[in-house]
Every structure is written in structure tokens, then in C-alpha cells.
Amino acid sequence: MTYREQLKFLLERDAGFSEAVGLLKQLGQRSGLEVGIFSHHDVDGVSSALILHRMFRRLGAKVVIKFPERFKLLEEDLKLIKGKFDLLVISDKGTFASYDDFFEKAENVLIIDHHAPDGNPKKASVFNPAMESHTLAATSLLCHMLATQFGPTDELDDLTALLGCRADFAFDPVEERCGEFVRPFIERSMKKFPHLFKTRLGRPTMYDVVDRRRTALTNQMAEALHVGTLAHYYGEFLNSGVSGPELVFDFLKELPADDLIMIKNLDDFLSMAPAGKTISRILESFQLDWELLEIRVRSPIFLGEIKSVGVYLVFAREVPRMQSTPFAAVLPYVASTQLEPLRRAFGHEATMIMVFCPKENGVQISMRGGGGRIDCSLICAQLVDRLRRLYPGCAGIEGGVHPDAAECFSGKSVPIYAVMRELLLMIKEWSQQEIRADGGGHFAFRVMG
Ligand SMILES: [Mn+2]
Known part of the structure; x- marks a missing residue:
């Protein structure tokens, strides 16, 4: 299927996509259209915001964009933008039923998202290909799909969506892996930007997890x-x-669309727009942080094996400057590089790592891997559930997201020992469940030693 064919298919078969296109067509008629966008603060969220910004500009709309530093959009975040809008877009920030409550802020609410939904919004329009079942995608691609319906997109839209897909693990050019939903777009991009896909020897990035x-x-x-x-x-x-996020947004916005197919290396890319100099300096510092964390994640603790997946625990702090981030910053990415060496060293068919990270503002637990056999988001959701029941008054217990990469965060009001205790108790209970179920394909842990 080509990208063009996929878009035609979605327009006919995907109710969310056709509804979103219909809504934007109708609003595009309005003069002085005012749009407020709240997007995720990560690369995919920023990429989404830029593609939307360019699309709405083509439609003649006035656009305000914010990147609140939390996954879920809350009522209090809406105050970041004054006034009321014709349209409120919530991109890459999950699909929550509570987004139905935001009609006070705007006449229309559009959710564009690729995460497993947490509830089912009834009033808001939702374009999310993962509504029914898990789909590897990225919101920036969904925004690109919408933008193609409103005038021609260009190389800047293409590259931005491609980087959003990469950052969200929807494809991997080195391992040559690609989700089915994003495949038509990735194949189109390979023809457009062939040198971006060439494998080369060099310093591995945070995305080069296997090799x-x-x-x-x-x-x-x-x-x-x-x-x-x-x-x-x-x-x-x-x-x-x-x-x-604003720095990256400005950097991408200033890139010269016509020169993008010429990019030969990272320095080319970063020298194309003013903010690239700052990003390049930060990158050097980030690499030093990465090296420090490499030492901290070197010896994960083996917890047990389930369905031939070796489960490991890393207990470590973030780099000093990241100790107050309310999201997974660097440590879980560094820990992910242990998945493959552990698998090879100990002969598991797959591996999973739980990263237990005490921070200034609470505890961050990140789960990575699982080889498609253990669902990380399910484990995080269960942990969140248990903690909420034990500490009903405590706000800030959140978690979930993807089967192979999930997060759980519990605020400071829940003691660290309690979070660790619940995590270990959960493992113990699952192991007992598996004994009762006589090991018969039950989703559970078997604790060794
Ligand atoms: Mn995303």
C-alpha cells in the first residue's frame, strides 16, 4: 500500500480520521479562526505541533501552542492560554475521557493521539488508530496525514513527521523494523531521504539499543x-x-524546506537553523550524563523469568540535573541498552527491565522491553491501581502507555518504600498465581531464587 492509498483507505474506513478532516474542513471556512494546541513535550509532540501549526497557518488560522510538562492535560494547564477558542487540539497527550470536560475552553475539541486510550471520550473528536487495538504509530504522522488533506505538504513536514516516528520507536532504520501503520510513510521517506536510513559505524545513540x-x-x-x-x-x-520543547519547535520551524534532502550528517542538520548551535552544545553535555548513567545501570538484579522473558530490576538515580523531571528523562533510555546484552548473556528469549528511580518529587518507575510477551503498560497500570487504593488521598499517581515502554510515577506523598514493596508484592502474587494455574499460559511471574 502506498501512502496515498493508505490516506484514501483511512478517509473511507477510519471514522476518527474522517471526522477530524470534516471538522477541520468546516472550521477552515471561518475567518479569524482561533486554535489552541496543547502538545506533548517530547520530540513526537513538538513535531506534531509544528506540522499542525503549518497546516493551520495555511488555513489562515491564529494558533497558540503550549507544551505543559506532564503527559496528561489537566484543567489547570488550560489557563496557560487566555481566552476561548474555536478549536482546542490535544496532540500526543493520551486519550482520556476527562478531555470531554474542556469544552468550556473551546467550541470544539480534537484529540490526536496514538497511545492506548484511558477511557472513551464521547464529546471530543478523536483520531487515534490505537483506539481498538495496539498500533505502532506516532502523533506527528497522524498530523501529517491530516495536513495532506489541506494543501500540499513539503519536505519540512515530511522530515518532521519522520523524526517524530523515530523518536517514538515506530520504526528503526538500523534494525530495519517498522510498524505496519507507519510503513507506507516510512517507505515513501526512504525514497525521499535515502541517506537518512543508511547504517553507519559510529557512536551509538539512545535509539541504538540492540546493536x-x-x-x-x-x-x-x-x-x-x-x-x-x-x-x-x-x-x-x-x-x-x-x-x-520551544527551542526544538523554533529550530524545526526555521529549517529551510528546500535544502533538507541535502543533509549528509548531523553537523549539516544542526547548522541549518540558529537554535542548532545550542542543541549541539547541550548534546555534548548530555553524552557525559549518559556515560555516568552507563555506570549506574551496569548490574541489574535478576527477578525471575516469565514466558521465557528475563525480568530485571535497576535501582538508580537520574543524573543530578534531571532529578526533578516529572517524566522519564535519561536513565530509562540508558537502562534499555542492557536489554540485549542481558538476553544474550543469560539465554532468555527476551528481556524486560524495570527501572526504579527515586526523584526529588516522587518515584519514577519505567518498564522497557518484554519481547511482545509481557505487556509493560499492563504492569504499570496494575501498580498504579494498587498504589491508588492504598493511598486514596494522594494525587499524582499516574502510569501506563505502551506495551514495550511504560511509565509509572507516584508523587512524594507516597513513601518510596511503599512503592518498592508493592512492586515486589505484585511479582510475588503473580508467581503464586502461576503456581496455582500450574504454569498453564497464565500471565504471571515466576520468581527465581
Ligand atoms: Mn508520541
Whole structure:
């Protein structure tokens, strides 16, 4: 299927896509259309915001964009933008039923998202290909799909969506893996930007998890953008008041669309727009942080094996400058590089790592891997559920997201020992369940030793 064919198919078969296109067509008729966008603060979220910004500009709309530093959009975040809108877009920030409550802020609410839904919004329009079942995608591609319906997109839209897909693990140019939903777009991109996909020897990036000897330009560029979104934690390189997501947004916005097919290496890319210099300096500092964390994640504790998946625990702190981030910053990415060496060293068919990270503002637990046999998001959701029941008054217990990469965060009001206790108790209970079920394909842990 070509990308064009896929778009035609979606327009006919995907109710969410056709509804979103219909809504935008109708609103596009309005003069003085005012749009507020709240997008995720990561690379995919920033990429989504830029593609939407360019699309709405073509429609003649006035656009305001914010990147609140939390996954779920809350009522209080809406105050970041004054006034009321014709349209409120919530991109890459999950699909929550509570987004139905935001009609006070705007006449229309459009959710564009690729995460497993947490509830089913009834009033808001939702374009999310993962509504029914798990689908590997990225919101920036969904925005690109919408933008194609409103005038021609260009190389800047294409490259931005491609980097959003890479940053969200929807494809891997080195391992040559690609989700089915994004495949038509990725194949189109390979023809357009062939040198971005070439595998080369070189310093491995945070995305080169399996083979730490090789990389590709796409991975290097996406890593630079990821580091850019953390810029406000590298305050020494940044003018005060600018956040990392805003820095990356400005960098991408200034890229010359016509020259993008010429990019041969990371320096080319970063020298194409003013903010690239700052990103490049932060990247050097980030690499030192990465090296520090490599030491901290070196010896994960083996917890047990389930369905031939070796489950490991890393207990470590983030780098000093990231100890207050309310999201997974660097440590879980570094820990992910242990998945493959552990699998090879101990002969598991697959591996999974739980990263237990005490922070200034609470505990961050990140789960990575699972080889498609253990669902990380399910484990995080269960942990969240247990903690909420034990500490009903405590706000800030959140978790879930993807089967192979999930997060759980519990705020400071829940003691660290309690979070660890629940995690270990959960494992123990699952192991007992498996004994009762006589090991018969039950989703459970078997604790060794
Ligand atoms: Mn995303």
C-alpha cells in the first residue's frame, strides 16, 4: 500500500480520521479562526505541533501552542492560554475521557493521539488508530496525514513527521523494523531521504539499543532533538525563559524546506537553523550524563523469568540535573541498552527491565522491553491501581502507555518504600498465581531464587 492509498483507505474506513478532516474542513471556512494546541513535550509532540501549526497557518488560522510538562492535560494547564477558542487540539497527550470536560475552553475539541486510550471520550473528536487495538504509530504522522488533506505538504513536514516516528520507536532504520501503520510513510521517506536510513559505524545513540556499534543519521537527528527538548535542564546553555520543547519547535520551524534532502550528517542538520548551535552544545553535555548513567545501570538484579522473558530490576538515580523531571528523562533510555546484552548473556528469549528511580518529587518507575510477551503498560497500570487504593488521598499517581515502554510515577506523598514493596508484592502474587494455574499460559511471574 502506498501512502496515498493508505490516506484514501483511512478517509473511507477510519471514522476518527474522517471526522477530524470534516471538522477541520468546516472550521477552515471561518475567518479569524482561533486554535489552541496543547502538545506533548517530547520530540513526537513538538513535531506534531509544528506540522499542525503549518497546516493551520495555511488555513489562515491564529494558533497558540503550549507544551505543559506532564503527559496528561489537566484543567489547570488550560489557563496557560487566555481566552476561548474555536478549536482546542490535544496532540500526543493520551486519550482520556476527562478531555470531554474542556469544552468550556473551546467550541470544539480534537484529540490526536496514538497511545492506548484511558477511557472513551464521547464529546471530543478523536483520531487515534490505537483506539481498538495496539498500533505502532506516532502523533506527528497522524498530523501529517491530516495536513495532506489541506494543501500540499513539503519536505519540512515530511522530515518532521519522520523524526517524530523515530523518536517514538515506530520504526528503526538500523534494525530495519517498522510498524505496519507507519510503513507506507516510512517507505515513501526512504525514497525521499535515502541517506537518512543508511547504517553507519559510529557512536551509538539512545535509539541504538540492540546493536551498539552502528547507527543511522535519522537516529542521530532524533537524539539531538530529544536532547533539545531537555534544554531547560541544561540552563547554562540557554537564555532563561525558553523551554526545551520551544527551542526544538523554533529550530524545526526555521529549517529551510528546500535544502533538507541535502543533509549528509548531523553537523549539516544542526547548522541549518540558529537554535542548532545550542542543541549541539547541550548534546555534548548530555553524552557525559549518559556515560555516568552507563555506570549506574551496569548490574541489574535478576527477578525471575516469565514466558521465557528475563525480568530485571535497576535501582538508580537520574543524573543530578534531571532529578526533578516529572517524566522519564535519561536513565530509562540508558537502562534499555542492557536489554540485549542481558538476553544474550543469560539465554532468555527476551528481556524486560524495570527501572526504579527515586526523584526529588516522587518515584519514577519505567518498564522497557518484554519481547511482545509481557505487556509493560499492563504492569504499570496494575501498580498504579494498587498504589491508588492504598493511598486514596494522594494525587499524582499516574502510569501506563505502551506495551514495550511504560511509565509509572507516584508523587512524594507516597513513601518510596511503599512503592518498592508493592512492586515486589505484585511479582510475588503473580508467581503464586502461576503456581496455582500450574504454569498453564497464565500471565504471571515466576520468581527465581
Ligand atoms: Mn508520541
